[in-house]
Amino acid sequence: LNSYWAWQYILRSGTKYPDNIPDEAAKFPRMRFDEMxxxxxxxxxxNTPIRLVKADDNDVPYTIDFIELEEVPEALTFDSITDENKILYTSDDGALQHFVSQYNGKTIFLPEGKYEVDGRIIINGDGTKIIGAGMWHTxxxxTASSDDKSTYNKRGIETYSSxxxxEGLYLNTINNKRYYNNDPVYQVGKGLMGSFGSNSSVKNLWIEHFECGGWIEGADNLNIQHCRFRNNYADGMNLAYGCRNSIVEHCSYRNNGDDDMASWSRADRLCENNVYSYSTSENNWRASALGFFGGKQNKAHNIVIIDPMEAGFRVTCDFPGMPFSNEGYSEFYDISVYKGGVASGTIGISGDLWGNQQGALHINSSSQYDLVNINIYNVDFYDSKNDAVFIGSSVHYIRNLVLKDININGTGRYGIYFNNPKGNGRYCNMQYENIGASSNTNTMPSSFSFTEDCSGVSVPNNKSPEIRLFALDGNLHIGGQQNTMVSVYDIWGRKHYHASMLTGPIIVPNLNAGIYIVRWNEDQTLKIFVN
Structure with missing residues (x-):
């Protein structure tokens, strides 16, 4: 364990891209952690006690934030793959990137081991599969150093094929910064990039220490499942520039240096009908855990966001590109945010990278276009560090913002802070508890119409579900349904239980403390905390 990949430093005055060169007088630190x-x-x-012992004979202190223990699946073998199109790669076959280019359309299996690669892996054939023995095994x-500005094309996996x-890979890199020489012209490469064509699949990948975990542009019907995007220097995953009909679900994001889950309708390509779901974000240290920037009918739901340094999730008009569509809604629902937001203050001590405030939910019709048709419901905010919800405008307007069933419990300041918004919105069932300010909100300006309207709120019918949940002493009791398939997932997306409720209530025993998601009838979900 060392700090090679940790600790990034950002200028107090000047460009806000981090590097790994400390300067106490001119910079402030972020990305305090890495993991192994x-x-x-x-x-x-x-029930075995676990003890960490410092074996070094020196006075260097170590700060261990947490450890996780999990059961590692058995390594997949070449013989267990039933695809007749399969081919085995070993180090004796030469450079992996050249091997992949020679076997377009094949199912390429990488056995258990570490493969050092000095160039980008480019897939140029439809139907090509790269399968590893598992994220813990392959x-x-x-290896190309990011200290050389010419090495951008030597990291990551890129494809425009369908x-x-x-599947089953751990992608890592020697890189330990976002850009070469702090210059965005010299990017250091994403873990996943390109369009991935149509109908592609990414499953059980663990991606660390890239510029971004993934930056996908122009995908159609891409499916990403059960992946871990951690300790990257910018975004975890961005579905950008015309991505459509794509799903990213059951993924873990941790300690990334820009939006964990994002969709940016960059340039002239609208992103539409993309979904982020059943995922967790922890310790995001720049921007937000989740953000939509323009687009049409994109959705995020069943997300848990823990300890973001800035916004928990945001919907803004900061970046140039295609605006939010007037057709349908961009939706955020069934989301929990713990300790989100930040108060404004001295750069490097408080606020975002520029010292500005950020809400745990940050809504801002800022510099590029109007913020239109945003639907946010069934969202919980716990212990927000400043304002739970920020609603603001600068040049442009907010039109048809909907907030419904919002629970705000614990704030450093207001439940909702109105920062000179312009336009209109509606709300229904706003709950406030343990608000730090003397009132739930500050004074709303006359330039913004925000009215209570439960009858006319255009959101899905979220009537009380016909399933009942109750947790006690590590046991989860599920009732209220018969002849219904029920699944229980933890916040990492791991399935703990799956069975049919035939005649009456069931009990899921011996669960560790934490947040669980109960799913039934394929599309119905509830969250519950098990103590």
Whole structure:
């Protein structure tokens, strides 16, 4: 464990892109943590105490924020793959990137091991599959140093082909900064990039230490599942520039240096009908855990956001490109945000990178276009560091903002802060508790019409579900349905239970404390905290 990939430093005055060169007088730090993962030689029995011991004989202090223990699946083998189109890669076959280019359309299997690669892997054939033994077993390590500005094209996996499959891999890199020499012209490469064509699939990938975990442009019907985007220097995943009909679900984002989950309708390409769901974000240290910037009918739901340094999630008009569509809604629902937002203050001590305030939910019709048709419902905010919800405008207007069933519990200041918004919105069932200011909101300006309207709010019918949940002493009781398939997931997207409620209530026993998602009838969900 060391700090090679941790600690980024940002100028107090000047460009806000971080690097790894400290300067106490001119810079302030972010990205205080990195993480390592270790496969043990044997399984730890249940209820065994775990102890960390510092073995170094020196006075250097270590701060361990947390450890996670999980059961590692058995490594996949070449013989277990039933695809007749399969082909085995070993280090004896030469550079991996050249091997992939020679076998377009094949199912390429990478056995357990670490593969050092000095160039980008480019997939140029429809139907190509790269399958590893599992994210704990097969590592692709990109070795080209980001201290050389010419190495942008030597990291990550890129494709514009369709029906591509990536599965069971850990992608890592020697890179330890966002850009070469703090210059965005010299990017250091994303873990995943290109369009991935149509109908491609990414599953069980662990991606760390790239500029972005993934930046996809122009995908259609891309499916990303059960991935981990952690410790990257910019976005976790961005579905940008015309991505459509794509789903990113059951993923973990941690310690990334820009929006964890984003969709930016960059330039002249509208992003539409994309979904982020059933995912967690932790310790995002710049921008937000989740953000939409323009687009049409994109959705985010069943998301847990924990300890963001700035906004929890945001919908703004900061970036140039295609605006929010007048057709349908961009939707955020079934989301929990813990300790989101930040108060304005001295750069490097408080506020975002510029010292500005950010709400745990940040809504701002700023510099590029109007903010139109935003639908936010069934959202919980806990212990927001400043304002739970920020609603503001600068040049442009907010039109048809909907807030419904919003629970705000604990704030440093207001439940809702109105920062000179212009336009209109509606709300229904706003709940406030433990508000830090003397009132739930500040004074709303006359330039913004924000009216209570439960009858006319155009949101899906969220009537009380016919399922009942109750948790006690690690046991989850589920009732109220019969002949219904029920699944229980933890916040990492791991399934803990799946069965049919045939005749009456069921009990899911021995759950660890935490947040769980109960799913039934394929499309119905509820969150519950098990103590």
């Amino acid at each position: 993962h270790l496969k043990l030689n044997e399984k730890i029995p249940a 590592e692709i390590y990109f 029906n591509v499959v990536l």
